[in-house]
Amino acid sequence: MQFPIISVIVFIPILAGLLILLIPSDRKTEIRVTALAAAAFALGLSAWLYFSYDLGVGGYQFVEQYTWLKELGISYHVGVDGMNVPLVLLTGVVMFTGVLISWGVDDRPREFFAFLFILATGVFGVFVALDMFMLFFFYEIAVFPMYLLIVIWGWKVSREYAAMKLTLYLFIGSVIALVGALAMYFASNLGTFDMIALEGAGFSAGFQKFWFPFVFMGFAILGGIWPFHNWSPDGHVAAPTAVSMFHAGVLMKLGAFAALRVGIMLLPEGAKFWMPFIILLTIVNVVYGAYIAMVQTDMKYVIGFSSVSHMGLVAMGFATLNREGMIGAGVQMFSHGVMTALFFAVVGMIYDRAHTRQIPELGGFSKKMPFVTIAFIIGGLVSMGMPGFSGFVAEFPIFMGVWKFQPWIAILASISIVITASYIIRIISKVFFGKMPEAYADHIHDVTVLDKVALALLAGILVIVGVYPSIMVPLVESGVDNILRLLGGA
Amino acid sequence: MSESIDLTMTLALLPEILLLVLAGLVLTFDLIWSEDRKRSLGWLTAGGLAVTLVVSMIFARPGEQAIFVWGGMLRYDWLGFTFQMLFLFGAALTALLAMDVKELGSRGEFYILMLVSTIGMSLMVSSADLIMLYLAIETTSIPMYVLAGFFKQDNKSTEAGFKYLLFGAMTSAIMLYGFSLLFGYAGTTDIYNLAFAIQAGAIETIPLMGSLFLVLVGFSFKISAVPFHFWAPDVYEGAPTPIAGFLSTASKAAGFGVLIRFFMAAFPTISTEWSNIIAIVAVATMTLGNFLAITQSNIKRMLAYSSIAHAGYILVGVATATPLGMTSVVFYLIIYLVTNLAAFGIVFTFWRTERSDEIKSYDGFSRRAPGLGLAMMVAFLSLAGMPPFGGFIAKVLVFAAAVNADMVWLAVIGVLNSIIGLYYYLIVLKHVYLYRTDADEKPVPVAVPARIALIILTFGIVLLGVAFAPWFHWSTTAASILF
Numbered sequence: 001m002q003f004p005i006i007s008v009i010v011f012i013p014i015l016a017g018l019l020i021l022l023i024p025s026d027r028k029t030e031i032r033v034t035a036l037a038a039a040a041f042a043l044g045l046s047a048w049l050y051f052s053y054d055l056g057v058g059g060y061q062f063v064e065q066y067t068w069l070k071e072l073g074i075s076y077h078v079g080v081d082g083m084n085v086p087l088v089l090l091t092g093v094v095m096f097t098g099v100l101i102s103w104g105v106d107d108r109p110r111e112f113f114a115f116l117f118i119l120a121t122g123v124f125g126v127f128v129a130l131d132m133f134m135l136f137f138f139y140e141i142a143v144f145p146m147y148l149l150i151v152i153w154g155w156k157v158s159r160e161y162a163a164m165k166l167t168l169y170l171f172i173g174s175v176i177a178l179v180g181a182l183a184m185y186f187a188s189n190l191g192t193f194d195m196i197a198l199e200g201a202g203f204s205a206g207f208q209k210f211w212f213p214f215v216f217m218g219f220a221i222l223g224g225i226w227p228f229h230n231w232s233p234d235g236h237v238a239a240p241t242a243v244s245m246f247h248a249g250v251l252m253k254l255g256a257f258a259a260l261r262v263g264i265m266l267l268p269e270g271a272k273f274w275m276p277f278i279i280l281l282t283i284v285n286v287v288y289g290a291y292i293a294m295v296q297t298d299m300k301y302v303i304g305f306s307s308v309s310h311m312g313l314v315a316m317g318f319a320t321l322n323r324e325g326m327i328g329a330g331v332q333m334f335s336h337g338v339m340t341a342l343f344f345a346v347v348g349m350i351y352d353r354a355h356t357r358q359i360p361e362l363g364g365f366s367k368k369m370p371f372v373t374i375a376f377i378i379g380g381l382v383s384m385g386m387p388g389f390s391g392f393v394a395e396f397p398i399f400m401g402v403w404k405f406q407p408w409i410a411i412l413a414s415i416s417i418v419i420t421a422s423y424i425i426r427i428i429s430k431v432f433f434g435k436m437p438e439a440y441a442d443h444i445h446d447v448t449v450l451d452k453v454a455l456a457l458l459a460g461i462l463v464i465v466g467v468y469p470s471i472m473v474p475l476v477e478s479g480v481d482n483i484l485r486l487l488g489g490a
Numbered sequence: 491m492s493e494s495i496d497l498t499m500t501l502a503l504l505p506e507i508l509l510l511v512l513a514g515l516v517l518t519f520d521l522i523w524s525e526d527r528k529r530s531l532g533w534l535t536a537g538g539l540a541v542t543l544v545v546s547m548i549f550a551r552p553g554e555q556a557i558f559v560w561g562g563m564l565r566y567d568w569l570g571f572t573f574q575m576l577f578l579f580g581a582a583l584t585a586l587l588a589m590d591v592k593e594l595g596s597r598g599e600f601y602i603l604m605l606v607s608t609i610g611m612s613l614m615v616s617s618a619d620l621i622m623l624y625l626a627i628e629t630t631s632i633p634m635y636v637l638a639g640f641f642k643q644d645n646k647s648t649e650a651g652f653k654y655l656l657f658g659a660m661t662s663a664i665m666l667y668g669f670s671l672l673f674g675y676a677g678t679t680d681i682y683n684l685a686f687a688i689q690a691g692a693i694e695t696i697p698l699m700g701s702l703f704l705v706l707v708g709f710s711f712k713i714s715a716v717p718f719h720f721w722a723p724d725v726y727e728g729a730p731t732p733i734a735g736f737l738s739t740a741s742k743a744a745g746f747g748v749l750i751r752f753f754m755a756a757f758p759t760i761s762t763e764w765s766n767i768i769a770i771v772a773v774a775t776m777t778l779g780n781f782l783a784i785t786q787s788n789i790k791r792m793l794a795y796s797s798i799a800h801a802g803y804i805l806v807g808v809a810t811a812t813p814l815g816m817t818s819v820v821f822y823l824i825i826y827l828v829t830n831l832a833a834f835g836i837v838f839t840f841w842r843t844e845r846s847d848e849i850k851s852y853d854g855f856s857r858r859a860p861g862l863g864l865a866m867m868v869a870f871l872s873l874a875g876m877p878p879f880g881g882f883i884a885k886v887l888v889f890a891a892a893v894n895a896d897m898v899w900l901a902v903i904g905v906l907n908s909i910i911g912l913y914y915y916l917i918v919l920k921h922v923y924l925y926r927t928d929a930d931e932k933p934v935p936v937a938v939p940a941r942i943a944l945i946i947l948t949f950g951i952v953l954l955g956v957a958f959a960p961w962f963h964w965s966t967t968a969a970s971i972l973f
Contacts, residue, residue, distance in 0.1 A: 025860065069958060069959045069962055070959065071962060071963070111856075111860075133886075136877075137877045137878070137882070138877075140876055140882065141877050141878060144871065144876050147919075148923060151920055151923070151924050152924055160920065164913070167912065167916065168909060168912070168913060171909050172906070172909050175908060176905065178886070178889070178905065179889065179893065179902055182886075182890045182893040182894075182901065183898065185890070185893075186890075186893055
């Protein structure tokens with residue numbers, strides 16, 4: 001038997017989390033070191049997984065399957081293909097950098113890391129799941145710890161409201177999708193939750209058209225689709241830095257990915273029927289999200305709404321149902337995850353020092369924190385879709401795909417690029433290069449080495465994917481081929 | 491009836507026999523032991539129940555075929571057996587939890603009454619005859635009335651006992667009237683012969699449905715289904731917490747055991763009608779329970795409404811009347827028993843030090859007792875239906891059963907209700923984890939027996955939620971007896 005690498009990646013975080021809970025709460029250094037070691041291990045393994053995926057062979061690799069409940073056909077079934085392996089890597093990256101950034105968490109770090117790692121296990125589990133029951137199982141494990149993480153360690157002003165709102169939104173989505181999944185299970189008459197088997201279930205067109213919106217929208221809520229997006233900026237803002245990184249960087253991908261995996265891939269006819277409608281929703285996401293981001297004065301809200309806008313592009317890419325759009329969306333999930341993790345990390349660093357996130361009150365941080373400035377600018381360029389950065393690799397194909405579907409939508413959506421440029425440049429010019437207010441000048445210090453390592457890793461990835469897209473695009477393409485096969489080569 | 495007592499008949503009653511012996515032992519030692527040793531009666535009870543459980547599991551497992559024993563009074567089958575094991579487990583843990591509160595755990599009567607009530611429940615779920623059933627229900631209820639009012643000095647407890655008695659007596663009288671009507675129409679008290687009589691058309695539809703309603707009243711009281719739920723919050727609030735826990739789990743499970751046996755056996759031919767009735771009751775029960783739970787400020791009242799809501803979810807499984815549905819009912823009850831006992835156990839442990847059941851007083855709980863806080867989170871999340879805890883798989887199964895039975899609407903109402911549930915469980919967790927008090931440093935001590943019980947329960951919740959296959963298999967075996 002081969003080394004069960006996927007299971008190891010999935011269960012390392014939760015085991016580390018339980019181990020951390022056993023450490024006495026006053027030994028904070030040991031807690032942090034354990035957390036970092038586990039995160040580094042998980043990152044290493046997910047990178048190894050990413051680079052050892054064999055493109056020549058294709059399909060699902062490193063597959064493991066164990067019976068979980070025979071009577072109902074539930075199994076623990078995992079595997080990676082070109083679509084989800086970048087997301088596993090993304091989770092590894094965000095987890096590792098998240099631990100680095102959270103070194104300074106001083107209120108009950110033990111519980112903080114334990115909950116964060118339980119969440120990480122849930123995320124890994126969803127990305128690699130090939131069984132629908134298992135997907136839901138891990139999906140809810142991934143969503144729930146957010147509540148505690150936000151409510152306990154979040155921003156005091158809005159955390160209780162935001163955490164409850166987020167949790168209720170996401171769970172309503174997930175339980176609605178669950179009913180849809182159960183309907184699929186019984187309608188297939190296959191007696192299995194295995195998604196590869198269900199792909200061939202041949203649901204009737206009427207069934208698919210009826211259930212698709214429930215399943216797709218149920219998950220897409222977590223992907224931030226309009227008009228169910230408004231839990232997301234509130235949640236981002238209230239969450240502590242590492243959780244915002246996880247939340248925007250990884251969790252929103254969870255929604256988009258699950259909507260793709262269960263919605264589009266299992267109900268392709270439904271997808272074809274509803275997609276024009278979904279595209280209309282995503283236009284609102286993309287343009288309106290960017291516009292709202294532009295008028296915010298709180299940096300974190302800017303980034304939060306920019307996530308809504310960028311995640312709209314992911315959903316739009318999927319909704320085109322063509323090769324270009326899907327490839328773009330696949331890369332965008334990774335690129336946006338890394339980029340937004342970087343943004344939130346930077347915002348967190350600034351807030352820790354200035355104790356405000358109001359753009360008009362900030363200024364001149366480039367002199368004190370040159371390294372952070374460079375990292376943020378790289379992220380900003382990615383966000384604007386500048387060639388040479390991963391954002392271009394992702395967004396250009398999406399617009400190509402949309403153009404193929406309907407040129408005027410592409411034109412409309414591309415307005416968002418201009419708006420994005422405006423709010424990113426505003427932050428850069430005001431916060432980093434403006435004049436630093438007197439009040440801060442004395443007590444602002446540069447960030448720690450750990451923070452720099454985290455930022456360097458995130459920014460480095462964005463540049464590497466940008467200048468050398470072949471490291472990711474062929475992989476995603478192979479995953480997209482599989483989806484297009486299910487869609488009947490649309 | 492000339493029937494000699496053979497081994498099978500004895501084995502069928504083995505748990506009850508052992509329980510009776512145990513009750514006798516407790517009674518004896520209660521007389522012999524001095525006041526300060528009486529706490530050890532808890533060890534005796536819990537240990538005795540554990541032995542009963544193990545011995546019954548080894549020797550008294552029923553065969554594949556159900557057998558009628560004791561002149562057709564009892565049916566010796568997997569359904570009854572499964573529930574009996576569940577009661578033994580619940581009673582043992584209740585004894586452990588209650589041990590270290592003087593006015594409860596050092597009183598022999600407490601253990602004896604609980605054991606007698608457990609005997610009643612065991613007989614309830616294996617009764618195959620209306621008269622036997624009625625006697626078993628009364629054997630269960632009467633000790634419970636006393637237990638609910640066990641704190642004589644406490645007005646609320648006295649009120650709880652009295653209220654429970656009045657409600658119980660009333661509904662039981664109505665149920666008895668239903669039984670007598672059924673006997674009058676069909677000429678038999680044997681539940682399984684009743685089924686034949688109904689299939690043969692011996693009873694007209696209207697009188698049949700009428701008697702069925704009357705019987706349903708009694709059962710609804712036991713499982714606290716709307717509109718016979720009014721007693722639950724007051725009784726749970728006033729009764730000693732371990733008793734409230736026992737009432738809301740074992741006693742409720744017994745009610746469900748009887749409900750599914752009675753209806754599946756006696757009324758298979760009219761199952762569509764009663765499916766619809768039960769579905770409506772299920773919707774009302776879960777919705778009302780959940781909405782009222784939101785507004786509670788006392789944690790025991792909140793748990794009471796939550797347990798009403800859970801009865802609603804379980805009724806969803808009952809309403810389907812399919813094999814999967816019945817399996818999900820049994821499975822849900824197993825998980826619910828473990829989870830809710832844990833929840834009440836933690837509430838009781840907290841009360842022992844604080845003497846308060848207000849949700850507000852839980853501020854800073856996780857700082858004061860990180861372990862207990864974590865256990866509470868596990869229990870509450872399981873109640874909310876969150877993986878990897880048992881509650882998740884339990885809910886998925888009942889809703890799956892509803893979808894399978896073409897009752898998608900019922901599943902949708904159910905899942906939306908579970909979101910409401912999530913809301914108020916989270917509110918409690920917010921008090922536990924987020925808010926602070928001045929007494930942040932004051933620890934919450936946990937006595938050794940309670941610690942053992944809570945560890946078993948907490949691990950049980952995780953075990954049931956992750957390794958659910960054996961339990962599901964067991965539930966399937968139990969439920970398949972009904973068809």
